Amino acid sequence: MNPLSKLIFELSKLPGIGEKSATRLAYYILNQDAEYSDGLAFALRDAKQKLKNCVNCFNFSEHERCEICVDVKRDQNQICVVERPSDVTPVEKTGTYKGVYHVLHGLLSPLEGVGPEDIRMKELFVRIKNHDIQEVIFALNPSVEGEATAMYLSRLLKPIGIKISQVAYGIPFGGTIEFTDRQTLGKALENRTEMLK
Numbered sequence: 001m002n003p004l005s006k007l008i009f010e011l012s013k014l015p016g017i018g019e020k021s022a023t024r025l026a027y028y029i030l031n032q033d034a035e036y037s038d039g040l041a042f043a044l045r046d047a048k049q050k051l052k053n054c055v056n057c058f059n060f061s062e063h064e065r066c067e068i069c070v071d072v073k074r075d076q077n078q079i080c081v082v083e084r085p086s087d088v089t090p091v092e093k094t095g096t097y098k099g100v101y102h103v104l105h106g107l108l109s110p111l112e113g114v115g116p117e118d119i120r121m122k123e124l125f126v127r128i129k130n131h132d133i134q135e136v137i138f139a140l141n142p143s144v145e146g147e148a149t150a151m152y153l154s155r156l157l158k159p160i161g162i163k164i165s166q167v168a169y170g171i172p173f174g175g176t177i178e179f180t181d182r183q184t185l186g187k188a189l190e191n192r193t194e195m196l197k
Contacts, residue, residue: 004030056127058103058120060085068092068100075099077134081124081153083107083141087177091139094186099137102127107145108152121153128160137192138166142173154195165192 001009004026012022029037053059054066061067068074068088078099082088085103106119116122127133136157140146154164168191177185 053103057101058085058105058123059088059101073098077132078137079124079127079133079135080137080139082139082177083146083149084178087139087141090177090180090182090185091189093182094189096186096189097137099135104140104149107140107143108149109145116152119149124153125156128157128162133162135163135165137189138164138195139177139189140166141176142169150195164195166195167192 007026007029008019008022011017011025012019014022017025029040050062051060052062054061054064054069056065056069059066059068063070075098079102080091080097080099081102081104082091083104083106085105088101088103091097091101102120102124104119104121104124106114108114108116108119124136128136136153138150138153140150150166157164167185167188169188180188
């Protein structure tokens with residue numbers, strides 16, 4: 001495989017990037033000066049080497065605990081549960097949420113063989129058990145897997161006696177939190193509803 005084909009092939013592995021977009025990106029990169037491609041390569045290597053999962057919430061962080069988890073101004077008694085690290089940023093951009101997060105790194109999906117032991121579910125229960133958590137908010141994508149995960153977790157959490165809620169809909173079913181505009185997501189957070197028993 002020649003270098004151009006290899007670059008297109010690697011870029012096409014990115015989510016949401018098909019062969020046409022990968023080809024366009026490859027030619028864009030090749031048309032830039034060497035400083036740009038060196039900077040891009042360095043940024044990729046640097047991020048991969050320096051970023052790891054926060055030991056508390058499992059978001060990406062340069063340090064053992066992320067900036068949100070160590071921020072004393074955040075409400076440590078309120079946890080917003082999201083699927084992926086990329087879901088934290090849009091929630092943060094709303095400016096309406098002041099609690100902390102828990103990143104599951106996946107959703108329950110029996111058809112794909114993803115069970116409770118395959119996501120960061122056990123760690124969520126440890127946090128709830130060891131801290132004075134008063135509310136868990138589910139901000140999971142409105143999909144079959146997202147709904148199933150939220151319902152499964154809420155059934156396990158209800159006996160503990162903490163408030164359990166989920167973001168209000170306004171996000172289209174089948175859409176993703178990562179690409180929802182900040183106003184829609186902000187309203188969904190403000191109008192979250194307690195989950196039924």
